[in-house]
Amino acid sequence: MVFPPAGYSKNRKMKHRFFQSLVIISLIILAGICPKLHANNPDNQKEKSCRAVIEHTRQENMDVFQGVFINLTAKGIEGTYTLETIREGSSGRSASRQGGEINVNEKQEKKLSKTSINIEEGDYYKVVLKVHAGDALLCTDSITVENKTNKH
Numbered sequence: 001m002v003f004p005p006a007g008y009s010k011n012r013k014m015k016h017r018f019f020q021s022l023v024i025i026s027l028i029i030l031a032g033i034c035p036k037l038h039a040n041n042p043d044n045q046k047e048k049s050c051r052a053v054i055e056h057t058r059q060e061n062m063d064v065f066q067g068v069f070i071n072l073t074a075k076g077i078e079g080t081y082t083l084e085t086i087r088e089g090s091s092g093r094s095a096s097r098q099g100g101e102i103n104v105n106e107k108q109e110k111k112l113s114k115t116s117i118n119i120e121e122g123d124y125y126k127v128v129l130k131v132h133a134g135d136a137l138l139c140t141d142s143i144t145v146e147n148k149t150n151k152h
Helices: 008-040
Strands: 052-060 062-071 077-089 092-104 109-116 123-133 136-147
Touching: 052 077, 052 123, 062 077, 062 092, 062 123, 062 136, 077 109, 092 109, 109 123
Parallel strands: 052 136
Antiparallel strands: 052 062, 062 109, 077 092, 077 123, 123 136
8 A cells, every 4th residue: 555655635735725825816806907907998988989970861863971070078089080982883893082180179070071972773882981099990880872773
């Protein structure tokens, strides 16, 4: 019969308690950090700092898209925007991009670029508005339009 060395059981219990304490301390630290990480993530914030909106109207045989930026904060926002339009249909594919700099005062709304697209049967349009502050995307909006038939 083989016996464990003297003190083996005591050392094993001490190692187990040490690792158990280490796990508990790690959980306490993570419990303190996770809510802070969650709160600092812009996707998890209840209130957004801005809104990007694409207004879509129809005028005769044209679709008109107007980009709008709404500042919801109590301070001004400076940045850039792009309004991209992609059109696919029987006449082929086309794309356009407009953009520029914006400076919007607190709690204000600003109209941005406007684009008009001729409507043809079977056309597909996608319009995307993006607003950035430096490299950070502040807000975005998009509209997809499919004109399956244009007959009355």
